[in-house]
Amino acid sequence: MIKVEGVTKKYPARLAVDHISFEVARGEIVGFLGPNGAGKTTTMRMLTGYLPMNSGKIEVAGYDVATQAQEVRRRVGYLPESCPLYPEMRVDEYLRFRAELKGVKSSVRKAKINEVKEQCGLTDVGRRIIGQLSKGYRQRVGLADSLVHDPDLLILDEPTVGLDPYQIRQVRELIKQLSEKHTILLCTHILPEVEAICERILIINEGKIVAADTEANLHKRLHASSVIEMEVKADKVAAITAIGGMEGVDLRSNNILADGWIWLELEADTPDMREELFNLAVTKGWALRELTEQEYSLEDTFVHITRNREGV
Amino acid sequence: MSMFLSLFKKELATCFLSPIAFVVLFFFWVLTGLNFWWLLVQLADGESLTIATQQIFGGLICFSLLVVVPLITMRLFSEERKLGTLESLLTTPLTAAELVLAKFFGSLVFFLVLWFPVVAYAMIQKSLSPVELHQFPDFGAMRAGVFGVMLVGGFYISIGLFMSTLTSNQIVAAISSFAILCILFFSGLFMAYLAPNPTLRVFGQYVSSYTHLLDYSRGIVDGRSVVIYISYTLWFLFASMKVIESKRT
Numbered sequence: 001m002i003k004v005e006g007v008t009k010k011y012p013a014r015l016a017v018d019h020i021s022f023e024v025a026r027g028e029i030v031g032f033l034g035p036n037g038a039g040k041t042t043t044m045r046m047l048t049g050y051l052p053m054n055s056g057k058i059e060v061a062g063y064d065v066a067t068q069a070q071e072v073r074r075r076v077g078y079l080p081e082s083c084p085l086y087p088e089m090r091v092d093e094y095l096r097f098r099a100e101l102k103g104v105k106s107s108v109r110k111a112k113i114n115e116v117k118e119q120c121g122l123t124d125v126g127r128r129i130i131g132q133l134s135k136g137y138r139q140r141v142g143l144a145d146s147l148v149h150d151p152d153l154l155i156l157d158e159p160t161v162g163l164d165p166y167q168i169r170q171v172r173e174l175i176k177q178l179s180e181k182h183t184i185l186l187c188t189h190i191l192p193e194v195e196a197i198c199e200r201i202l203i204i205n206e207g208k209i210v211a212a213d214t215e216a217n218l219h220k221r222l223h224a225s226s227v228i229e230m231e232v233k234a235d236k237v238a239a240i241t242a243i244g245g246m247e248g249v250d251l252r253s254n255n256i257l258a259d260g261w262i263w264l265e266l267e268a269d270t271p272d273m274r275e276e277l278f279n280l281a282v283t284k285g286w287a288l289r290e291l292t293e294q295e296y297s298l299e300d301t302f303v304h305i306t307r308n309r310e311g312v
Numbered sequence: 313m314s315m316f317l318s319l320f321k322k323e324l325a326t327c328f329l330s331p332i333a334f335v336v337l338f339f340f341w342v343l344t345g346l347n348f349w350w351l352l353v354q355l356a357d358g359e360s361l362t363i364a365t366q367q368i369f370g371g372l373i374c375f376s377l378l379v380v381v382p383l384i385t386m387r388l389f390s391e392e393r394k395l396g397t398l399e400s401l402l403t404t405p406l407t408a409a410e411l412v413l414a415k416f417f418g419s420l421v422f423f424l425v426l427w428f429p430v431v432a433y434a435m436i437q438k439s440l441s442p443v444e445l446h447q448f449p450d451f452g453a454m455r456a457g458v459f460g461v462m463l464v465g466g467f468y469i470s471i472g473l474f475m476s477t478l479t480s481n482q483i484v485a486a487i488s489s490f491a492i493l494c495i496l497f498f499s500g501l502f503m504a505y506l507a508p509n510p511t512l513r514v515f516g517q518y519v520s521s522y523t524h525l526l527d528y529s530r531g532i533v534d535g536r537s538v539v540i541y542i543s544y545t546l547w548f549l550f551a552s553m554k555v556i557e558s559k560r561t
Contacts, residue, residue: 084396100318
């Protein structure tokens with residue numbers, strides 16, 4: 001659906017996007033992450049044909065963005081970051097106007113507008129003036145607008161900014177539903193959102209794609225070792241020597257808890273050592289009440305990848 | 313074409329939704345009302361009829377265009393840029409030409425609405441006049457006057473529209489178009505009437521909007537001035553398109 005090859009974008013003072021390449025297949029739902037100023041919005045604007053690139057090639061739905069921009073725009077639904085709308089128009093007017101601009105045929109226009117209004121929960125506010133709507137509703141109007149011409153590809157730049165937690169959940173559900181019919185590129189700062197929705201993740205930093213994989217693979221690649229916490233009832237010195245003496249285990253910290261149990265945190269080279277630790281406790285005759293492998297959040301991975309890059 | 317139409321309708325609707333438009337309408341209509349009243353006073357004093365239509369479209373009223381047009385056009389692209397809606401417009405299949413033309417014609421129609429009461433006054437005057445004043449207004453001169461106002465207005469609007477593509481600040485757009493219009497208008501006016509050199513004075517008569525509007529409202533439509541206005545207007549619209557296009561692929 002999207003094919004980006006060696007695309008570079010220079011602004012007068014700096015290099016915004018530096019020779020990036022990536023692909024998104026039809027039907028995928030991909031999270032596009034990066035710190036502020038990494039080149040996310042620039043990349044999205046180039047994908048929609050709003051910004052020209054300095055070099056490279058972008059294909060969307062099989063059309064070249066540079067030479068067949070009209071065709072590309074017909075097939076892309078784009079929700080810009082600030083969700084720009086005309087404050088003086090009514091919701092219905094705005095959606096009709098946008099549908100006309102996007103060439104939705106007049107025979108299906110009304111039905112299509114009603115459909116997206118229902119999808120985005122706008123049925124009751126059709127007559128309201130956009131300028132008087134809350135941020136959450138405005139965001140939904142923007143989303144409805146990006147959907148109204150039934151695009152193959154949806155590019156959403158921070159679609160849940162400014163929504164309350166309940167609305168965020170609704171929008172997430174909606175995006176999930178939409179992913180059945182559309183390819184989606186979701187750009188956001190909110191990492192749990194990506195974890196909850198996206199199948200694959202692209203991370204961009206300082207104009208370069210630094211990671212493109214599924215979330216699980218990213219974790220695996222980054223965290224070959226695992227961190228395990230355990231609580232045992234044993235003699236402290238014996239426990240420390242026994243566990244510290246295991247092969248490939250690095251005991252990071254220990255503590256005697258108020259109730260006399262010993263808390264240990266250790267890092268292991270192998271992905272999961274819990275079975276060995278359990279067996280050790282059994283042979284030594286320790287009581288064991290906690291044995292947890294620390295889960296890495298996407299946040300850890302994200303920070304790890306983007307910070308590493310800065311260090312280079 | 314259908315995209316052009318829906319954008320044109322939207323532009324025109326936005327004109328009438330903006331408070332600035334109503335302020336402009338109100339003051340312009342007050343001004344034209346006073347202008348007409350003054351004309352009637354002059355006619356009642358036995359002033360000759362030849363000045364009548366001239367004073368409706370030309371004369372003092374054309375100074376107000378220097379302010380009115382920038383107030384109409386400052387919004388056009390500056391507001392879209394400020395709101396960020398230019399981005400959402402330019403990511404639809406719309407072409408830059410359709411966008412610029414829709415905004416131009418939207419403003420031009422609004423501009424012509426400003427002149428509507430002027431025409432209405434003249435009609436009322438005609439139906440109520442005593443016999444000796446019956447040849448006023450002369451409808452040929454009226455038509456030429458409206459045509460002239462449309463030409464000059466279109467040219468001024470295209471300048472204002474061009475200036476608004478360059479900035480996201482409406483005030484900057486308004487002031488810079490006002491400045492450009494003033495330079496054009498007054499340099500033409502001074503050249504036509506005050507230049508010491510007679511050749512320069514003739515040249516001034518060719519380029520001054522003031523003299524053109526006086527001519528049109530006397531019923532004289534000079535083909536040369538028509539060509540000047542249309543080609544300048546097209547040039548500014550073309551430049552605006554290029555500015556918009558330069559912001560996208």
